[in-house]
Amino acid sequence: MVWRRIGALIAAVLNLALFVYGQQQIPNPYPLGPIGPTDSRECDAFQQRVSEIKASYDQQHEACLSANSRSPTVPNSGNLICSKSACQSLHDIVYGDFSKRADEAVNACRQQVQMYQHALDSVQAAGQQQRQVIQAQGDAQIASTNAQRNTIDQQRDQVARQADLNRQRAADADRLAEIYRQQAADAAGRERPEINGSQLASLDSAQRRLEALRAGINPVSAGPDVAVDQSSSDFRSLVSDAKDRIFDGLVAALRSTGERGAQVADVVDNAQSLRQTWDSFATLAKSDASTDQQLDSIRDLADQANDRFNTNPVSRFLFPKLLSGGVIEPYRRAMADLDRAMGGLTNSDVPMSEVNDFLSSDDPGRYFPFVAELRKWTQTSIVYRTVDKFRQALGVGQ
Amino acid sequence: MTASTIIVSIVVAVTLCRSAAAVTCSDTVFRGFDSRLKIRPIGKVPDTSEPPIGFEIVNGHAVVAFSHRVLALDADTVVAIPSLDPITSIAVDGSGLLRLQTSKNVRQLGTERFEADSALTKAIKGRIFGSGQDSFLDAVRLPEQTQFLLTTGGGHSLALFRTAGDFRVGSWNASGLAAVIDNRLIVWQKGATQLIQLAADKGLEEARDVVLIEPKRAVVSLPHTTMLVGGDTKIVIVGVQTFCRWINDVLYLLDVQSGIIWAVEGLRNIGTAQGDENHARTLVASLARDAPESAPAFLEAARIVGCSQARAWKQK
Numbered sequence: 001m002v003w004r005r006i007g008a009l010i011a012a013v014l015n016l017a018l019f020v021y022g023q024q025q026i027p028n029p030y031p032l033g034p035i036g037p038t039d040s041r042e043c044d045a046f047q048q049r050v051s052e053i054k055a056s057y058d059q060q061h062e063a064c065l066s067a068n069s070r071s072p073t074v075p076n077s078g079n080l081i082c083s084k085s086a087c088q089s090l091h092d093i094v095y096g097d098f099s100k101r102a103d104e105a106v107n108a109c110r111q112q113v114q115m116y117q118h119a120l121d122s123v124q125a126a127g128q129q130q131r132q133v134i135q136a137q138g139d140a141q142i143a144s145t146n147a148q149r150n151t152i153d154q155q156r157d158q159v160a161r162q163a164d165l166n167r168q169r170a171a172d173a174d175r176l177a178e179i180y181r182q183q184a185a186d187a188a189g190r191e192r193p194e195i196n197g198s199q200l201a202s203l204d205s206a207q208r209r210l211e212a213l214r215a216g217i218n219p220v221s222a223g224p225d226v227a228v229d230q231s232s233s234d235f236r237s238l239v240s241d242a243k244d245r246i247f248d249g250l251v252a253a254l255r256s257t258g259e260r261g262a263q264v265a266d267v268v269d270n271a272q273s274l275r276q277t278w279d280s281f282a283t284l285a286k287s288d289a290s291t292d293q294q295l296d297s298i299r300d301l302a303d304q305a306n307d308r309f310n311t312n313p314v315s316r317f318l319f320p321k322l323l324s325g326g327v328i329e330p331y332r333r334a335m336a337d338l339d340r341a342m343g344g345l346t347n348s349d350v351p352m353s354e355v356n357d358f359l360s361s362d363d364p365g366r367y368f369p370f371v372a373e374l375r376k377w378t379q380t381s382i383v384y385r386t387v388d389k390f391r392q393a394l395g396v397g398q
Numbered sequence: 399m400t401a402s403t404i405i406v407s408i409v410v411a412v413t414l415c416r417s418a419a420a421v422t423c424s425d426t427v428f429r430g431f432d433s434r435l436k437i438r439p440i441g442k443v444p445d446t447s448e449p450p451i452g453f454e455i456v457n458g459h460a461v462v463a464f465s466h467r468v469l470a471l472d473a474d475t476v477v478a479i480p481s482l483d484p485i486t487s488i489a490v491d492g493s494g495l496l497r498l499q500t501s502k503n504v505r506q507l508g509t510e511r512f513e514a515d516s517a518l519t520k521a522i523k524g525r526i527f528g529s530g531q532d533s534f535l536d537a538v539r540l541p542e543q544t545q546f547l548l549t550t551g552g553g554h555s556l557a558l559f560r561t562a563g564d565f566r567v568g569s570w571n572a573s574g575l576a577a578v579i580d581n582r583l584i585v586w587q588k589g590a591t592q593l594i595q596l597a598a599d600k601g602l603e604e605a606r607d608v609v610l611i612e613p614k615r616a617v618v619s620l621p622h623t624t625m626l627v628g629g630d631t632k633i634v635i636v637g638v639q640t641f642c643r644w645i646n647d648v649l650y651l652l653d654v655q656s657g658i659i660w661a662v663e664g665l666r667n668i669g670t671a672q673g674d675e676n677h678a679r680t681l682v683a684s685l686a687r688d689a690p691e692s693a694p695a696f697l698e699a700a701r702i703v704g705c706s707q708a709r710a711w712k713q714k
Contacts, residue, residue, distance in 0.1 A: 366430060366694070370439050374658060377442035382469060382478045387511050393470035393477040395457040396494060396507065 033105040043109035061090040423705035428697035429637030441471040443657030452488035453641035489528040517553030535570040576610035678702040
């Protein structure tokens with residue numbers, strides 16, 4: 001009993017609170033390995049600690065044997081039985097499976113580290129794979145973009161070829177116009193020999209030529225207006241059939257009307273742009289899209305065209321009319337405007353009495369204060385603008 | 399007598415003959431505004447080669463619709479927006495939002511384009527009109543009848559009344575409804591329990607526009623005159639065909655021939671039998687005794703009371 005107490009005291013001194021001599025087992029004498037190790041250095045440290053603990057048990061065992069040297073020796077002692085019964089627990093640790101279990105714990109630690117590394121490698125491999133996929137996608141996208149760029153380049157080439165063709169057509173139109181002009185001059189000489197060479201004769205002859213041209217190129221007989229949305233097939237056929245004759249004829253007519261007509265025609269140097277717009281119209285009209293889509297697209301085109309051409313003096317009176325009501329009606333109006341334009345060139349100062357006869361005949365004094373303003377408005381033109389300009393004109397908020 | 403003398407004599411004789419054939423009251427009509435009215439031009443439509451089909455005032459600015467375009471007029475510019483679908487009518491609501499009725503649908507002025515107004519397109523069965531009101535009027539032609547419906551901007555309709563005859567023209571403003579049905583001018587003051595027939599005249603069959611200005615007075619545009627009808631008389635406002643709108647005691651007239659848009663004030667001063675006669679007397683009295691019948695004041699008086707009466711007063 002006394003020795004047990006001494007042993008307990010020694011154990012306390014050795015800071016082995018759980019260590020009890022005699023038959024009491026030391027609860028869990030085996031060191032626990034690190035939890036969730038991620039690095040082999042943790043296992044190395046654990047192995048080092050196990051060695052130190054085992055060395056400590058060896059020393060304790062030796063100390064116990066020394067302390068009990070005088071106690072009776074147990075017969076048949078060996079690996080399993082300690083020679084001093086008081087030291088049996090330490091003997092069990094030192095000669096039992098401590099080393100084996102410690103090695104197992106160390107091995108387990110190393111296995112866990114290995115598993116962690118394997119998992120880490122897998123994740124990293126997956127990440128790498130994902131990066132490769134993304135890279136591949138990026139490459140594909142770049143390839144696609146390049147392909148699109150190639151397509152755009154092809155389209156650009158096609159547009160350039162079309163532009164060349166249009167330039168060729170415009171040159172042809174110019175040559176044709178020159179022929180018309182020469183014919184008009186020749187006709188003037190033949191029909192009015194008595195005033196040959198005068199501007200009046202040239203204009204008169206040109207006017208006749210214009211009438212002849214108009215008769216030839218006007219695809220529309222007088223009658224009720226043709227609704228644009230009457231049917232898509234009608235619309236398509238009207239546009240595709242009429243546009244060349246309409247526009248080419250119009251330019252030719254302008255150019256064939258003598259010097260003043262030529263002056264106007266000179267302003268149509270960008271006739272090619274107008275022609276291209278007409279081509280766009282025709283393309284739209286000939287497409288298989290629904291009528292609504294066609295009309296919406298044409299509306300957009302009309303907006304763009306209005307913006308593009310409202311600085312062109314000729315288009316200010318011709319082009320908006322061509323657009324404003326579809327195909328047929330504006331063409332008819334354009335012809336009327338052409339007449340007016342031609343008349344306006346010879347007589348640009350229209351008296352107010354022709355604008356509103358009661359202003360000058362019934363009570364001129366009463367309307368005199370307004371004459372200057374009315375004259376100013378007489379010079380005002382209709383300008384085709386986008387809807388926001390329209391709203392501004394009405395003072396409607398954006 | 400030399401040839402040159404003979405020519406001069408002929409020229410003088412012709413000139414004298416032309417002077418002798420002076421313009422008389424019977425030869426011409428006074429086409430100007432009634433001189434009691436205060437007038438001012440507020441704009442002009444540049445191109446009058448095609449007839450307008452609608453006229454409204456939005457925020458004091460004129461909007462004129464033609465078959466394939468609509469114009470906005472401010473002081474210096476005329477801005478146009480084309481419409482591929484033929485425009486049949488225009489209207490403006492109380493907030494100033496413009497609507498176009500086309501052969502295809504009803505459109506409203508959006509921020510980027512005239513966009514389809516699906517609610518009104520679905521609701522409107524006939525012709526839409528309205529001048530600055532929260533609701534629109536829908537005139538629906540039925541067999542031998544015309545039906546009027548009140549329609550909100552959201553597309554809810556309420557049947558107002560039916561009347562026999564074909565709808566010709568109409569308008570809907572703060573005063574109420576004015577419409578010409580066959581040869582009858584009918585008006586309906588907002589909230590009234592019955593329609594009033596202001597006039598029945600064959601000339602109304604050619605009416606071009608009409609607007610109610612007071613409960614029992616309306617302005618009617620005819621092919622050659624614009625008249626004030628109501629009370630105990632009818633009087634010519636101006637001798638031209640117009641489109642007319644009435645806003646805040648101002649009559650806005652679009653002269654169809656010249657394209658000039660006038661703001662006219664003082665309509666309460668005209669259109670009574672006695673007042674009009676007194677005005678004619680004053681006009682004649684203002685003339686010198688040797689003033690010709692072609693004098694504007696005489697012609698204006700003759701337009702009110704006739705040539706005979708004007709002459710009689712002038713000879714006194």
